[in-house]
Amino acid sequence: MSTILLIEDDTSLFQEIKEQLASWDYAVYGVYDFGDIMQDFTSLKPDLVIIDIQLPKYDGFHWCRMIRTHSNVPIIFLSSRDHPTDMVMSMQLGADDYVQKPFHFDVLIAKIQAILRRTYDYNNEQVELRTWNNATIDYAKNTVTNEQGTIELTKNESYILKCLTERKNEVVSREEIIQKLWDDERFISDNTLTVNVNRLRKRLGELGLSGFIETKVGQGYQAKEATYPYD
Structure with missing residues (x-):
C-alpha cells in the first residue's frame, strides 16, 4: 500500500x-x-x-x-x-x-x-550505469557525475535523459517521450515536457553538458554523443 x-x-x-x-x-x-x-x-x-x-x-x-x-x-x-x-x-x-x-x-x-x-x-529494476560524454549516469540513484561534480535529477528528468541516451545521436519525438514518461499522453500537456527538458538542460549545465541535449524543431530531442580523441 x-x-x-x-x-x-x-x-x-x-x-x-x-x-x-x-x-x-x-x-x-x-x-x-x-x-x-x-x-x-x-x-x-x-x-x-x-x-x-x-x-x-x-x-x-x-x-x-x-x-x-x-x-x-x-x-x-x-x-x-x-x-x-x-x-x-x-x-x-x-x-x-x-x-x-x-x-x-x-x-x-x-x-x-x-x-x-x-x-x-x-x-526496482536492475539498471546498469551508462556513460555519456565522459559522464556516468546512475539511473537507480538519479545522478549524473563527471569531473566537474555530481548532480541529482528528479525522476522525470532522469527518465527523460534515459529515453534520450538509450538512442544517442538519434532524434526522439516529443510524442514518444510523453507516452513513455506519462503512460497516456491525454493526461499531460505538451508544455510540461518543454519545462522538464529545459530544467534538465539547466541541471546538466552545472556539469558543462547542457549543449548535448538538442531541440530538433518539429521533430523532438537528441542526446548528442561527442567523439573524443582518446575513444
Whole structure:
C-alpha cells in the first residue's frame, strides 16, 4: 500500500479525495500544522505528495522548495488557479505533475498510478550505469557525475535523459517521450515536457553538458554523443 501525504486545507475536499484514494488502496494522511508541514513530511516519509498551491501561512510553492531540499519524492500540485505561470513554476520547482481544480477523479488516479509506477517500479529494476560524454549516469540513484561534480535529477528528468541516451545521436519525438514518461499522453500537456527538458538542460549545465541535449524543431530531442580523441 502506497502512502500519500495530501496537503489540502479544504476539509471537505480533503475528505473526498481521501475516501476516493482509500477505495484504490492508498493510505492518505493530512497535516496537523500548516506552518510546519516538513515535520509531518519527515515523520511520514510518504511515497507521494499531493499539495494545493493556496495554503495558510505559506503557499504550496514554498513547501515544494522545502521538500526538494530533502527528497525527490513525487509531487503533484492541485490548484484552482488557471494561470500558465503556476504550472511552469511548479515544474521548475521539481513537481512531477499539475492538476487543475475542479478535476475528474479518474484523471487524478491515472496520474497517481503512472507516477508511482514509473518512480518505484523503475527504481526496482536492475539498471546498469551508462556513460555519456565522459559522464556516468546512475539511473537507480538519479545522478549524473563527471569531473566537474555530481548532480541529482528528479525522476522525470532522469527518465527523460534515459529515453534520450538509450538512442544517442538519434532524434526522439516529443510524442514518444510523453507516452513513455506519462503512460497516456491525454493526461499531460505538451508544455510540461518543454519545462522538464529545459530544467534538465539547466541541471546538466552545472556539469558543462547542457549543449548535448538538442531541440530538433518539429521533430523532438537528441542526446548528442561527442567523439573524443582518446575513444
